Amino acid sequence: MAKQKIYWFCQLFGWTLLILVEYLAYLLEYGFDADTFYLALANIFLGITLTHLYRLMIKRWRWVQLPFVQLAPRVLFSVFVLAIIMTMINMPVDWRIVPDKFVEEPWPVIGYILSWGKTMLAWVLSYTVYNYLEQNRNAEIEKILLKTSIRETEAKVLRSQLNPHFVFNALNSIRALVYENPTKAQQGITQLSNLLRNSLLADRRKTVELREEVKTVEDYLALEKVRYEDRLRSEIDLDGRTLYWQVPPMMLQTLVENAIKHGVSKAVGGGFVAVQSSIDADKLRIVIRNTGTLGDKGASGGFGLANTAQRLELLYGPEARFTIEQEDEGENGEPVVCAEIIIPAQSESLFRRRSSADLLTDQH
Structure with a gap:
């Protein structure tokens, strides 16, 4: 008008x-x-x-x-x-x-x-x-x-991925504990419930705090340890400055799942998964190391690697980076694969303001 x-x-x-x-x-x-x-x-x-x-x-x-x-x-x-x-x-x-x-x-x-x-x-x-x-x-x-x-x-499609095979295996593992160890079975149900909840909420939030994403990883690792027992060793070492940094939801879980599926599960004696975070040149650096052989990236990486690379580009553009490479043999002479994620500093300040609003949305 x-x-x-x-x-x-x-x-x-x-x-x-x-x-x-x-x-x-x-x-x-x-x-x-x-x-x-x-x-x-x-x-x-x-x-x-x-x-x-x-x-x-x-x-x-x-x-x-x-x-x-x-x-x-x-x-x-x-x-x-x-x-x-x-x-x-x-x-x-x-x-x-x-x-x-x-x-x-x-x-x-x-x-x-x-x-x-x-x-x-x-x-x-x-x-x-x-x-x-x-x-x-x-x-x-x-x-x-x-x-x-x-x-x-x-x-949104990429954020909401949760491997259905993992859910199936987790349910089988919990079912086996129902009579043997009811307390641990209840704990496993709670951890699986948390994972499913975070997966459902992932399509509503572009980013979450790193500490929240790590809780999802811890729940996932706990469920996988029920299945692999002593064959799976894990370690999480986070820089305190990175805990509130905003990262894509379910991203670390996808990479840790990929590390176990294509690395630890194929090793005869099992293996390890280690997650480390740090601040490097005003950028968030997340490193995931695991037992395994990289081989062909397309064949061994599966959906998780393509998922991560695409999500980082959609959210942060060319400044973000995802790499995966074969390292020299680890301390025990086992082959090690190292995945590295770099998220630019401005993304942390951009999405920090969204954090409170996202959390309030989740509560409703």
Whole structure:
């Protein structure tokens, strides 16, 4: 509605000012004449009507969406037609009112067309260029919104992944404990419940505090230890400065799950998983080391590695980094795989403000 008001104000003010300036010039030279005054009013109305019809036409046929090479000739032809119409109406009236003017000009028709053509060209170009730029701006905004929507949808899908095979194995392990160790079975049910809850909430939150993500990892490791017993050793060493840093939800759990599935479970004597966090050059650095052989990244990494790399790029862009490589043999001569995550510092400050709101949302 605001744009409509501005448009009509510009139409009324612009055409009135233009015609009145020309009428005042005639008034100073020839004096007042009723016919000329009425012609001036008619030209104001005619100018507004013709240019408004042009506006309706380019909107109906969507000229501003055309390439420039197709738009330019249409605009020039429209200016010519509008100038012809104004000439056909004004020239006969002027011939009767000021015949002396036509004696001095051998080609009055051309003069009229050029005069009105300049006026119409100014209006048509102003309006068309404005709408052309606005159309391009709106198109860019739509592209950005569409791209953002796609990225957000992809991120939600990636955040909500929890391996169904793990859930199946965890339930089997808990079932075996129901009669042997009811207390441990209850604890396992609570830990599995926490994991499922965090997985369901993951699609509602872009990030969580590292300490919260580590609790999910601890629950996961506790459930896996029920299954692997002494074959699985774990260690978590966190820098206190990193506890409130915002990280993607379920990201560490996915990597730890990948480490056990493709590393520890395949080792004859079992193995270890170690998680360490630190601050390095104002960036969060998370390192996950585990027993295993990397081999082909595509084959051995599974969905978890592609998931992590894609989520980091969706959230943080090129400044975030995820790498995985084979290390030299560990202390016991066992092969070790090392995965490293780098999250830029500005992301911590960006998402810190979201943390409180996310937690309140989870409580409801």
